[in-house]
Amino acid sequence: MKRIMEGSMAVAEAVKVCRPHVIAAYPITPQTHIVENLAQMVANGELKSEFVNVESEFGAASVVLGASAVGARTFSASSSQGLLLMGEVLFNIAGMRLPVVLACANRSVSAPINIWNDHQDAAALRDAGIIQFFAEDNQELHDLMIQAYRVAEDPEISLPCIVNLDGFILTHGFEPVEVCDQKLVDEFLPPYKPLNYLDVKNPMTFGALFEPTWYQETRYRIQETMEEAKPLIEGVSKDFEKTFGRFSGGLLEKYRMEDAESVFISMGSVVGTIKDAVDELRKGGEKAGVLKVRVFRPFPTEAIVEALSGVKNVVVMEKMISLGAGGILASEIKQAFYRNPQAPKVDNFIFGLGGRDIPLESIVEAYEKTKKQDNRDVFVDLRKEALEVDY
Amino acid sequence: MVDTAKKKEKPPVVESLLAPGHRACAGCGEALAARLIMDAAGSNTIVATTTGCLEVFSTPYPESAWKVAWIHSLFENSSAVAAGIEVGLRALGREAGINIIAQGGDGATADIGIGCLSGMFERGHNILYICYDNEAYMNTGVQRSGLTPFDSHTSTSPSGSVSWGNPTEKKPLPQIAAAHGIPYVAVATAGYPVDLQNKVKRALSIKGPKYLQVHVPCPLGWAHKPEDTIEIGRLAVLTGLYPIYEMENGEVTKVRKLGKKRLPVEAYLKPQGRFRHLFAKPEGKEEIKRIQKIADGNIERFGLV
Numbered sequence: 206m207k208r209i210m211e212g213s214m215a216v217a218e219a220v221k222v223c224r225p226h227v228i229a230a231y232p233i234t235p236q237t238h239i240v241e242n243l244a245q246m247v248a249n250g251e252l253k254s255e256f257v258n259v260e261s262e263f264g265a266a267s268v269v270l271g272a273s274a275v276g277a278r279t280f281s282a283s284s285s286q287g288l289l290l291m292g293e294v295l296f297n298i299a300g301m302r303l304p305v306v307l308a309c310a311n312r313s314v315s316a317p318i319n320i321w322n323d324h325q326d327a328a329a330l331r332d333a334g335i336i337q338f339f340a341e342d343n344q345e346l347h348d349l350m351i352q353a354y355r356v357a358e359d360p361e362i363s364l365p366c367i368v369n370l371d372g373f374i375l376t377h378g379f380e381p382v383e384v385c386d387q388k389l390v391d392e393f394l395p396p397y398k399p400l401n402y403l404d405v406k407n408p409m410t411f412g413a414l415f416e417p418t419w420y421q422e423t424r425y426r427i428q429e430t431m432e433e434a435k436p437l438i439e440g441v442s443k444d445f446e447k448t449f450g451r452f453s454g455g456l457l458e459k460y461r462m463e464d465a466e467s468v469f470i471s472m473g474s475v476v477g478t479i480k481d482a483v484d485e486l487r488k489g490g491e492k493a494g495v496l497k498v499r500v501f502r503p504f505p506t507e508a509i510v511e512a513l514s515g516v517k518n519v520v521v522m523e524k525m526i527s528l529g530a531g532g533i534l535a536s537e538i539k540q541a542f543y544r545n546p547q548a549p550k551v552d553n554f555i556f557g558l559g560g561r562d563i564p565l566e567s568i569v570e571a572y573e574k575t576k577k578q579d580n581r582d583v584f585v586d587l588r589k590e591a592l593e594v595d596y
Numbered sequence: 597m598v599d600t601a602k603k604k605e606k607p608p609v610v611e612s613l614l615a616p617g618h619r620a621c622a623g624c625g626e627a628l629a630a631r632l633i634m635d636a637a638g639s640n641t642i643v644a645t646t647t648g649c650l651e652v653f654s655t656p657y658p659e660s661a662w663k664v665a666w667i668h669s670l671f672e673n674s675s676a677v678a679a680g681i682e683v684g685l686r687a688l689g690r691e692a693g694i695n696i697i698a699q700g701g702d703g704a705t706a707d708i709g710i711g712c713l714s715g716m717f718e719r720g721h722n723i724l725y726i727c728y729d730n731e732a733y734m735n736t737g738v739q740r741s742g743l744t745p746f747d748s749h750t751s752t753s754p755s756g757s758v759s760w761g762n763p764t765e766k767k768p769l770p771q772i773a774a775a776h777g778i779p780y781v782a783v784a785t786a787g788y789p790v791d792l793q794n795k796v797k798r799a800l801s802i803k804g805p806k807y808l809q810v811h812v813p814c815p816l817g818w819a820h821k822p823e824d825t826i827e828i829g830r831l832a833v834l835t836g837l838y839p840i841y842e843m844e845n846g847e848v849t850k851v852r853k854l855g856k857k858r859l860p861v862e863a864y865l866k867p868q869g870r871f872r873h874l875f876a877k878p879e880g881k882e883e884i885k886r887i888q889k890i891a892d893g894n895i896e897r898f899g900l901v
């Protein structure tokens with residue numbers, strides 16, 4: 206039975222059925238509802254997790270690190286400044302190969318302070334060795350949370366996962382969600398069995414000093430695992446579909462791409478709006494489609510090249526930018542086609558930063574622009590008045 | 597033929613939980629204290645350590661000197677990692693009979709990690725936190741910390757023609773710990789090993805958060821002879837500059853009295869290069885007087901004589 210709930214509750218309900226041993230998180234808008242919901246579930250006795258009220262996000266990440274190292278299943282969540290404050294620990298968690306699962310309520314990064322949505326926080330952690338999912342709606346979000354545990358804890362993977370959900374748009378947006386049944390989740394997600402863990406009966410050293418003769422291979426191994434994670438993520442999605450009768454995973458999602466000549470590429474909730482724009486464009490005779498990047502790390506290079514075979518124009522629309530370089534998703538798409546004679550023309554746009562509204566017309570307008578000129582790192586809907594002030 | 601009867605008579609080999617062969621400097625007070633602490637705690641212990649000398653000299657992969665379950669994460673989070681270990685074990689039902697020790701240098705404890713440490717105290721985790729106080733950031737080359745003593749020369753509080761070294765006094769960390777309302781706080785030194793081990797055992801017999809600060813002389817950073825480590829540890833106590841005591845539930849319950857053994861601060865300062873500048877100029881006498889005042893204050897406050 207579907208229930209109407211906001212994204213934060215869809216996350217909390219997913220975490221609940223995954224039965225983590227330890228939850229530690231710290232409030233930050235727009236993530237706060239997630240931990241509030243979980244705290245209430247623990248208070249009501251519905252969820253038997255150790256809920257640790259920490260003094261900072263740095264502390265939260267460190268607590269789940271320690272708990273994961275003794276073999277506990279863990280959860281944390283954050284956003285923006287909080288995610289960055291966790292940053293040092295998150296790199297550490299990845300390097301120690303601990304399968305911590307987090308939710309990130311995507312929000313812009315200060316300054317100027319702004320609590321609204323874009324993907325800059327997640328982008329800042331793209332090189333950390335963390336698997337990153339982006340959800341389009343609350344159902345997908347709920348389902349991805351559960352799949353994230355399976356992926357993270359797979360002994361072949363053993364890496365942290367972040368499930369990204371757009372701040373406010375999903376965190377505070379209400380949609381019908383089918384909550385996964387506990388019995389089925391228990392089948393789909395077996396108890397976490399770590400290969401190594403801190404144990405007085407079998408004492409081991411975790412977090413040793415790696416000199417130059419040893420360190421580089423640890424990075425090689427994570428890179429290798431990221432590659433291996435691609436087919437595994439696809440497999441986990443199929444397993445999920447078998448158990449729950451719903452397909453909501455996989456590296457990519459294709460929308461109206463059968464005969465598409467021009468394809469939008471984007472991530473997160475805005476894909477919904479882009480799908481509507483494509484429907485409009487199709488009504489006008491355009492052969493448009495959408496390719497949704499659901500998994501940002503590992504980056505599905507091969508799957509993207511395959512999905513875009515025969516496509517002439519690609520329009521990358523993203524809510525993040527590497528300042529001084531340009532669109533992040535765009536540059537990764539372009540490099541996927543390096544020296545490929547079938548490479549499509551790639552136009553890229555930056556939009557929706559700091560929660561700037563994205564009307565359907567702006568997406569259509571960007572599409573029209575790609576027909577007239579090359580568009581590289583073009584900001585959508587820049588406001589003249591806002592550019593004129595000295596801030 | 598093996599003479600089993602004779603073999604039995606041999607004294608048992610005492611194996612330490614911090615194995616020899618690590619890379620600490622000769623005379624390292626931190627290594628000495630760590631070994632004493634681990635042996636007092638016993639093998640049913642899980643240890644979380646911060647980044648610093650102790651971690652670096654003991655775990656050059658693929659070697660490790662630790663015979664207990666041990667983890668190092670970052671410079672400022674051993675208290676929070678230990679908190680995660682504690683709640684994790686509890687959630688898994690594996691916590692019975694296990695000691696959890698979080699430890700770190702003075703920099704990790706008093707400066708960069710004080711937020712996490714305060715959180716660990718406040719939440720009441722059953723963890724013993726040990727601060728190895730070598731009074732500076734030794735691992736990175738002797739920079740000052742919040743626990744560097746007044747007038748000490750360090751690489752970031754150097755003495756010079758217009759400087760007597762570190763301008764601030766030690767942060768009162770044991771008192772800050774006690775102010776959290778935790779059940780046990782103690783100060784010890786590597787110079788009195790039995791006292792140190794007794795405090796570890798006492799701490800581990802108490803449920804809840806505990807704080808133990810251990811004065812650990814550093815021959816390299818303090819510029820004293822490696823063979824003087826124990827002596828320097830004792831002189832710190834006997835001059836009143838590093839009183840060693842215990843507090844239970846906020847009250848001082850035990851102090852090590854000096855009695856007639858009390859010494860002027862020069863006895864502690866003189867053998868250490870980090871205070872050399874105080875003896876190089878006649879005006880240094882005034883500075884030494886100020887240091888004597890700090891010792892006098894401690895002696896009065898803790899009733900050391």
Ligand SMILES: Cc1ncc(C[n+]2csc(CCOP(=O)(O)OP(=O)(O)O)c2C)c(N)n1
Nearest residue numbers: 647648649671701702703704732733734735
């Ligand atoms: C966040 C961060 N900042 C700085 C450092 C560099 N660093 C490593 S150890 C250390 C000093 C350690 O001092 P202390 O905690 O007193 O331990 P000691 O080495 O003196 O035993 C510093 C500054 C680091 N590793 N991480």
Ligand SMILES: [Mg+2]
Nearest residue numbers: 701702732734
């Ligand atoms: Mg130090």
